[in-house]
Amino acid sequence: MGEAVTGGVVNMAAKLEIEPGSSNAYHTGDWRTQQPVYQNKWPPCSQVCPASEDIQAWLALASEQQWQAAWHKLAERNPFPATMGRICYHACESACNRKHLDSAVNIHALERYLGDRAIALGWSHKSSCDEARTQRIAIVGAGPAGLSCAFQLARHGYLVTVFDAQAEPGGTLHSAIPDYRLPKSVLAKEIDAILALGIELRLKHRIGKEISERDLLDQFDAVFLAIGTRQPRPHPYDDGTGKAGSSHRVTSGLEFLHRLNRDEPLIIPQQVAVVGGGNTAIDVARCVRRLGADVAVVCAQDPHGTHQQDLATEMPASLTEVIEAETEGVQLIYRAGVRRLVRSGAHLSGIEIAHVDRVHDRQGHFNPILFAGTEAFVAAELVIFAIGQEADWQGLEGLQQTTEAEGVWVGGDAVSKSKLAASAVGSGYQAAMSIMASLQGKSLVFDAHQKTKITFRKMQLHYYRKQLRREGEMNAQRLDGFKEVVNGLAEHDAVDEAGRCLSCGVCFECDNCWHFCPDAAIIKKEDGYAVDYDYCKGCGICAQECPCGHIDMENIETPAKASTS
Amino acid sequence: MDKRDPFRHNVLTAGHRACSGCGEAMAARMVTDLIGPEAIYISATGCLQVFTTHNQQSAWQAPWIHSVFANSAAVASGVEAALRAKGKDTPVVVQAGDGGTFDIGLQCLSGLIERGHDILFVCYDNEAYMNTGVQRSSSTPHAVRTSTSPPGRLSQGKQQLKKDVISIMAAHHMPYAATATIAYFPDLKAKVEKAMSIKGPRFLQVLSPCPLGWVHDSALSVTVSRLAVETGLFPLVELEYGELTGVMRLVEQKPVDEYLRPQGRFKHLFNSQDGAMELRHLQALADTRIRRYGLLDAHTQWDTAHAMQSERHGRGGYWRGSEHGR
Ligand SMILES: Cc1cc2nc3c(=O)[nH]c(=O)nc-3n(C[C@H](O)[C@H](O)[C@H](O)COP(=O)(O)OP(=O)(O)OC[C@H]3O[C@@H](n4cnc5c(N)ncnc54)[C@H](O)[C@@H]3O)c2cc1C
Ligand SMILES: Cc1ncc(C[n+]2csc(CCOP(=O)(O)OP(=O)(O)O)c2C)c(N)n1
Ligand code: SF4
Ligand code: SF4
Ligand code: SF4
Ligand code: SF4
Ligand SMILES: [Mg+2]
Numbered sequence: 001m002g003e004a005v006t007g008g009v010v011n012m013a014a015k016l017e018i019e020p021g022s023s024n025a026y027h028t029g030d031w032r033t034q035q036p037v038y039q040n041k042w043p044p045c046s047q048v049c050p051a052s053e054d055i056q057a058w059l060a061l062a063s064e065q066q067w068q069a070a071w072h073k074l075a076e077r078n079p080f081p082a083t084m085g086r087i088c089y090h091a092c093e094s095a096c097n098r099k100h101l102d103s104a105v106n107i108h109a110l111e112r113y114l115g116d117r118a119i120a121l122g123w124s125h126k127s128s129c130d131e132a133r134t135q136r137i138a139i140v141g142a143g144p145a146g147l148s149c150a151f152q153l154a155r156h157g158y159l160v161t162v163f164d165a166q167a168e169p170g171g172t173l174h175s176a177i178p179d180y181r182l183p184k185s186v187l188a189k190e191i192d193a194i195l196a197l198g199i200e201l202r203l204k205h206r207i208g209k210e211i212s213e214r215d216l217l218d219q220f221d222a223v224f225l226a227i228g229t230r231q232p233r234p235h236p237y238d239d240g241t242g243k244a245g246s247s248h249r250v251t252s253g254l255e256f257l258h259r260l261n262r263d264e265p266l267i268i269p270q271q272v273a274v275v276g277g278g279n280t281a282i283d284v285a286r287c288v289r290r291l292g293a294d295v296a297v298v299c300a301q302d303p304h305g306t307h308q309q310d311l312a313t314e315m316p317a318s319l320t321e322v323i324e325a326e327t328e329g330v331q332l333i334y335r336a337g338v339r340r341l342v343r344s345g346a347h348l349s350g351i352e353i354a355h356v357d358r359v360h361d362r363q364g365h366f367n368p369i370l371f372a373g374t375e376a377f378v379a380a381e382l383v384i385f386a387i388g389q390e391a392d393w394q395g396l397e398g399l400q401q402t403t404e405a406e407g408v409w410v411g412g413d414a415v416s417k418s419k420l421a422a423s424a425v426g427s428g429y430q431a432a433m434s435i436m437a438s439l440q441g442k443s444l445v446f447d448a449h450q451k452t453k454i455t456f457r458k459m460q461l462h463y464y465r466k467q468l469r470r471e472g473e474m475n476a477q478r479l480d481g482f483k484e485v486v487n488g489l490a491e492h493d494a495v496d497e498a499g500r501c502l503s504c505g506v507c508f509e510c511d512n513c514w515h516f517c518p519d520a521a522i523i524k525k526e527d528g529y530a531v532d533y534d535y536c537k538g539c540g541i542c543a544q545e546c547p548c549g550h551i552d553m554e555n556i557e558t559p560a561k562a563s564t565s
Numbered sequence: 566m567d568k569r570d571p572f573r574h575n576v577l578t579a580g581h582r583a584c585s586g587c588g589e590a591m592a593a594r595m596v597t598d599l600i601g602p603e604a605i606y607i608s609a610t611g612c613l614q615v616f617t618t619h620n621q622q623s624a625w626q627a628p629w630i631h632s633v634f635a636n637s638a639a640v641a642s643g644v645e646a647a648l649r650a651k652g653k654d655t656p657v658v659v660q661a662g663d664g665g666t667f668d669i670g671l672q673c674l675s676g677l678i679e680r681g682h683d684i685l686f687v688c689y690d691n692e693a694y695m696n697t698g699v700q701r702s703s704s705t706p707h708a709v710r711t712s713t714s715p716p717g718r719l720s721q722g723k724q725q726l727k728k729d730v731i732s733i734m735a736a737h738h739m740p741y742a743a744t745a746t747i748a749y750f751p752d753l754k755a756k757v758e759k760a761m762s763i764k765g766p767r768f769l770q771v772l773s774p775c776p777l778g779w780v781h782d783s784a785l786s787v788t789v790s791r792l793a794v795e796t797g798l799f800p801l802v803e804l805e806y807g808e809l810t811g812v813m814r815l816v817e818q819k820p821v822d823e824y825l826r827p828q829g830r831f832k833h834l835f836n837s838q839d840g841a842m843e844l845r846h847l848q849a850l851a852d853t854r855i856r857r858y859g860l861l862d863a864h865t866q867w868d869t870a871h872a873m874q875s876e877r878h879g880r881g882g883y884w885r886g887s888e889h890g891r
Contacts, residue, residue, distance in 0.1 A: 023580030023617065023624035024567050031585065063877065462791075463875040503877075510875035514572075515750045516787055518591035520579040524572040532569065535579035539586030539776075540784030547875045553784075 028519060032538025034553045036513075036531055038565040041454035041505025041549065045092040045107060050423035051078040051148075052450075055092060055107055056506050062110060062498035068123055070498075071114045075125060078425050079151045079194050080144060082119055082186045085112025086486075087177060088422045089279075089318045097456040097504050103469045105500050106489075112472075113494045119189045125197055129157040135439050138163065138220040140207050140396075143171020144421045145226035145412025147194055148428030149435075154197035156436060161220070162199060165206035169195075171228050172413070173421060176257040176280070178287050179482035184261075208395015216399070217407070222435045225399060226412040226428065229419065230254070233388040235275075237341045249348040250341070253284040253386030260287055268293045269381035273351055275338055276386035277301050277315040282322060284384050285330045290482055296331040296378055300356045300368045303334050313359050328479055337368045339375060341383065350379040391415075409435055454505035454549050461502075463512070463547035470497040507550040507565040513542035528565035566626060573883050574602050574626060581624035582616040586783025588774035588790060589613055589689045592747050593660060596687055596771065598883045599757040602627040604656035605644055609637035609665035612696040612775075613689060637661050638673035638686060645682045656761065659686045663704035664694045666770075667728050678737040678766040685760050685767045691775040692727070699778040703728040706798070707850065708843040709830045711778070716833040721843045726850075731770055735804040740765040743803040743811075746772040748791035749872040752801060752813060759803075772799050780829025792824035795869055797851035800858045814868040815860045821848045 045055045053074060061070035074081050085108050096104035117123075137153050139146045142164035150160045168174050170187050195201055205211055216223055232252030253276065259266060268291045274281050277299035288295040301315045304322060315322065315334070326332065336353040343349065355374035361367040391414040393400050402408035411427035413419050437444045470493040472486045489497065507528065514522045514529055521536040522529055531542075543551040550565065567578040576597035583590035593613055597606065605628045608614040614631050617624040632640040637659045645657045661670055666688035674686060693711050694700040701711040706727040710716050714723040734742040741763050745753045753771070760767040772793055774786040781789055793799035796819045803811035825831040825847065834840035834847075855861055 020618075020621055020623045022567065022578065022626075023582075023619070023622040024578055026580040026582075026619075026622055028580055028582070060877070462870075463873055465870065465874050499877075508875075508877045510877070512875060515595065516591060516747070518583060518587050518594065518786075519581070520567075520570070520573075520575045520577070520594060523570045526571075532579065537585035539786075540782070541586055541591075541787055544784040545787050 027534045028537050029521075029532075029534045032536060032556070034538045034540065034555050035533065035536060035563075036538075036540070036542050036551045037554055037563045038507065038529070038531070038550060039452060039505075039552050040507075041452045042450040043454055043504035043506070044095040044097060045105075045504075046450075047453060048091040048095040049426075050091070050418060050420055051084070051426040051429070053077045053092075056501060056503055058114070059105065059107070059110065059498045059501040060503060060506075060508065062114065063495060063501065065495055067114065067117055071118045071123060072126060074111065074114055075118075077429060078422070079125065079148060080115070080187075080190050080421070080425060081111045082115025083144075083173060083182060083190055084422055084425070085109065085115055086182050086186070086484075087173070089320075089420065097454075097459065098500060098502055100456045101461045101464055101502070102466045106469055106471060106497050109470070109472050109489050110494055110498055113489045115186075115190065116488055118193070119186065123193070125151070125155065125193060127157070127197065128155050131157050133157040133159070135159065135221040136161065136219065137222045137224065137435060138216050139224045139226060140164075140216075140399075141171060141226035141228060141412065141414075142166075142169035142191075142201060142203075143226055143228050143412060143424060144173060145228070145424035145428040145431075146171070146224065147191060148425040149224050149226065149411065149432045150199050150428075151194045151197065152429055152432030153435065154194075154199050156432075158436070158439075160199045162201050163205040163207060163211065164201070164203055165209075167203055169201060169203065171226075171424075172230070175230075175261055176254060176283070178257065178260070178283055178290075180286070180290065180485050181283075183484060206395065207399070213396065213398045217402075221407065221439060223399065223402075223408045224428075224431050224435065225396065225408065225410045225414065226424070226431075227391055227393075227396065228413045228424075229389040229391050231390045231392040232385070233390060235385040235387060237338065249381065250383050250385070253280045253384055254389055256284055256384050257287070266291070270294060271350075271380045272296075272382045272384065273298060273378050273380035274384045274386055275351075276388075277317060278386060278388075279317045279321060280389075281386035282317045282325050282330070284386050286325050286328060287482075288384075289325075289328050289330055290479060294329075294331070296333055296380070297325075298333045298336050298338065298351070298353055298378065300337050300359050300366075301334065303332070324485065333378065336376075337370045339370060342377065348381055348383070350377055350381075351383055352376070353378055404434065404438065452505070456504075458549035459502065459504065460545060460547045460549075463510070463545075464502055467496070467500050469500070470494075503548045505549050507546075508548060509565075510547060512545050512547060513551060516541050516545050525564075530562065530564040533562065573598050576600070576602050576606075576625065576627045577617060578624050578626050580622065582619045583612070584775075584777050584783070586776045586786050587612075587616075588747055588772075588776075588786040589662075589691055589695075590616065591786065592689050592753075592771045592773045593617075595747065595750060595753055596660075596757055596769075597627065597658075599754055600656065600658060600685075600761060601883075604628075604658050605630070605648075607632055607637050607641045607644065607657070607659045609659070609661035609670055610634040610696070611662035611665050612691070613660055613662065615696055634665055635669045636673050637665060637670060638677040638684075641684050641686075642673075642677050642680065642682050645684050649683075657682075657684045659684060661686070661688055662695070663688060663690045663692060664702045666690070667703045667730050671733075674768075675737065678734070678739050678768070682766055683764050685769065687769045687771060688730070689773045690770050691773045691778060693775070693778050695775050695778045704730070706847075708834060708847060710833055711830070716840075721834060721837075721839050722830075731768075731802065731804065734768045734770075735807045737766075738807050740767060741803070741805055742768040742770075744770045744772070744799065744801050746790040746794060746799065746801065747774075748787050748794065749801070749813070749869075752867065752872045756803065778830065780832070781827045785827055789824065789827060791873075792819060792827075795819040796821045796824045797855040797860055798824060798847070800854050800860055802858055809858065811867070812858050812860060812863045812865060813872060814863045814865045815855070816868050816870040818851075818855060818861060821851050
């Protein structure tokens with residue numbers, strides 16, 4: 001030892017013979033054969049949301065009470081949160097990973113909460129472009145598809161004009177959905193906020209009538225057709241007047257709802273039968289109950305939950321809607337089809353129904369077989385057929401044939417298989433992206449992380465606390481008029497509910513990886529984490545213990561240089 | 566100095582030579598960062614000492630002394646007495662393996678406690694002499710395969726039971742003795758902070774899985790340590806002056822199989838009649854510990870679900886003072 005001793009006191013300044021160095025000089029990173037990589041994933045809720053909302057992202061902001069930021073994040077993909085939070089059948093919740101822990105996050109209630117907050121506080125949408133553009137785009141149809149497309153294009157600086165044949169915007173959301181599910185004022189306020197981006201709206205303009213197809217093509221650089229399905233599918237029975245069609249005894253669901261929503265006077269007898277198993281049938285039946293009549297729904301399929309494997313033979317209407325309808329006294333007659341309308345002279349006394357055997361034929365078409373000898377009588381003085389609807393291309397035959405390459409896009413219910421408002425919104429978004437790419441001469445790009453999916457099996461659910469799902473309260477006086485059935489969440493419940501999101505596949509800064517790395521190879525920074533590959537030995541603990549599955553272990557040929565969360 | 570991380574000292578820094586996934590390295594990194602770089606650390610011979618001081622390179626960013634295998638507690642007693650003589654209150658911390666605690670270090674440790682030194686003794690319990698090639702220690706659980714307790718015709722691994730060292734510590738009537746493990750950082754943090762707030766001898770037994778000696782996947786160190794607690798095989802308890810003052814309640818008791826299966830050191834139990842009996846024996850040992858400490862029905866604020874919870878934006882880091890960031 002080279003220490004100097006003077007009068008029994010060690011001279012601390014003297015150098016040791018062997019000077020210790022830091023182990024930092026030794027890079028244990030050379031040892032590893034696999035390495036952790038931080039990787040955002042696309043959670044199941046977003047995978048199934050027809051509007052492709054980044055649900056995890058806006059829930060995270062909501063849980064921190066950054067309400068306005070959350071609303072902007074949501075609106076990026078869906079400018080109708082208050083509307084959608086009320087009427088979307090929320091496939092997101094059926095897919096939510098949280099159901100494997102306790103119960104799904106109440107996504108739709110939070111969506112509504114944000115939308116209602118935006119309406120109450122008068123928030124405006126942000127434009128995401130400072131470039132002034134000169135190209136003009138025409139949109140035919142002011143339903144959710146048309147307005148979603150208009151919203152995206154206007155946000156990006158394009159000049160947008162929306163045409164609609166009706167006197168009010170909103171499409172089917174306005175004309176058919178009853179007030180007890182969607183108050184008209186809510187829809188109107190959300191549409192106002194969209195139009196405030198500088199969109200021109202021309203109501204009572206039917207293409208092919210008030211304005212021609214040719215004018216549209218000449219005056220605009222691109223056209224988006226979002227005309228919905230507004231033509232009721234005809235029913236094959238005559239009502240005693242000698243011709244098939246609509247009268248005060250027999251009508252279509254769509255016609256009935258349109259008249260109701262336009263506040264037209266309706267004469268409703270005491271007994272009504274609704275034919276059909278979809279959401280429209282249920283809406284019609286619930287409206288009839290509110291008008292004070294008794295109503296039976298005749299549906300070809302079985303009740304929910306009877307065919308786990310073969311969902312095609314279950315009633316297609318949403319289960320929640322069916323339950324609410326039954327609570328309100330709607331009678332449901334399953335596995336039954338109409339044989340004929342029963343008349344006494346000109347008077348309609350009801351329908352004759354029979355047992356349905358097979359619902360769909362070999363080609364998968366709805367084509368029920370009715371068994372003889374199983375007939376039954378359902379008394380009704382009004383029969384409403386809610387058996388589907390089609391797009392009305394009249395006056396649009398030319399545009400219908402025109403392709404995207406020639407500047408015409410089509411979307412929404414008119415062409416999508418899934419006839420849902422959120423699908424229409426998603427379809428409008430896709431069309432806008434495609435139109436912008438085409439006008440800018442670029443190819444379409446989508447977010448890369450949306451390709452990496454995540455299931456609950458990749459997650460460590462034991463890191464999360466069980467927490468009760470918060471629900472909006474049910475309105476006790478709901479059959480009294482057309483008041484909303486479900487109330488919104490209170491603010492404290494909204495915070496708690498948003499906090500229930502597991503943040504599937506997206507780092508929520510829990511510190512687990514940082515705490516657990518035995519090699520101090522994970523660095524915590526102000527805005528996330530980074531793997532220090534100089535030292536990472538590739539043990540895999542960080543990936544194993546990441547609650548939300550954000551970290552992947554990948555096999556390596558050559559060690560990586562950097563990965564940040 | 567390693568200053569890579571703005572939220573932590575890294576008292577035990579990177580570049581150490583522990584096996585990939587080492588539970589002891591993880592435990593020591595957590596404990597020493599919770600205590601901080603102002604303490605004097607004494608390490609008994611063992612893996613932690615060897616892998617942190619290799620080839621003239623130290624992983625310690627704090628004053629650190631290596632004692633021999635048996636006498637870390639005695640060395641620490643001397644350090645503490647000297648500091649006291651100089652009027653200093655620098656914390657003194659011993660770190661030793663189970664061999665250096667349960668076996669060869671036991672009498673020095675007992676002396677330290679009996680003399681009442683103001684020292685925290687931390688035992689990183691990996692249940693065998695790992696550094697010399699996985700020989701059995703008195704901490705090795707019943708029926709475990711080690712290189713000196715191979716299963717065969719005469720026995721299914723180690724014949725004896727794991728020594729109940731925490732009871733031995735408590736029997737010294739010492740101010741604070743507790744068990745902890747890496748899977749529950751908030752619990753470990755609370756115990757280290759409590760220990761550091763108490764004067765006199767304190768003892769912490771930290772279960773530290775060893776992928777090499779326990780023969781499990783390196784990614785499973787935390788999972789295995791969690792299962793040791795959830796099965797009741799390793800109760801998390803606190804004892805003050807011999808009295809049980811805290812237990813971590815089990816929200817749900819897991820069967821011991823779940824803990825044993827991922828570990829190669831128990832593999833021999835799963836393919837023979839004798840093994841099956843030992844499995845029942847291990848289950849009975851877990852049940853006994855659960856009964857003894859009331860792990861399923863204790864009235865506590867801590868339980869296994871609560872202590873696991875991950876929260877958005879961290880569980881809080883290592884700094885106790887506000888001047889160090891969050
Ligand atoms: C009774 C009922 C209840 C429903 N309930 C729900 C629900 O709860 N949840 C849900 O997700 N979905 C529901 N839907 C479906 C949803 O309403 C539709 O999926 C959605 O409105 C389709 O949007 P869209 O923009 O494609 O078409 P639409 O909303 O139908 O809008 C099309 C618009 O185009 C206009 N138009 C058509 N032709 C022309 C033309 N030639 N010139 C100018 N304008 C034209 C129409 O006037 C209309 O305003 C329901 C549908 C019905 C019928
Ligand atoms: C007196 C003495 N006997 C034996 C050894 C060899 N030796 C070094 S480390 C060690 C085992 C240490 O086991 P443990 O204390 O449990 O620590 P671990 O390595 O398992 O962390 C042994 C036996 C020694 N250094 N000194
Ligand atoms: S639009 Fe529908 S599916 Fe998408 S998040 Fe909202 S409720 Fe869920
Ligand atoms: S927990 Fe959150 S991120 Fe995961 S599926 Fe549910 S809502 Fe989506
Ligand atoms: S825990 Fe640390 S050493 Fe292990 S793989 Fe992750 S970063 Fe690498
Ligand atoms: S362990 Fe926690 S901090 Fe680390 S990546 Fe996963 S969520 Fe983020
Ligand atoms: Mg050991």
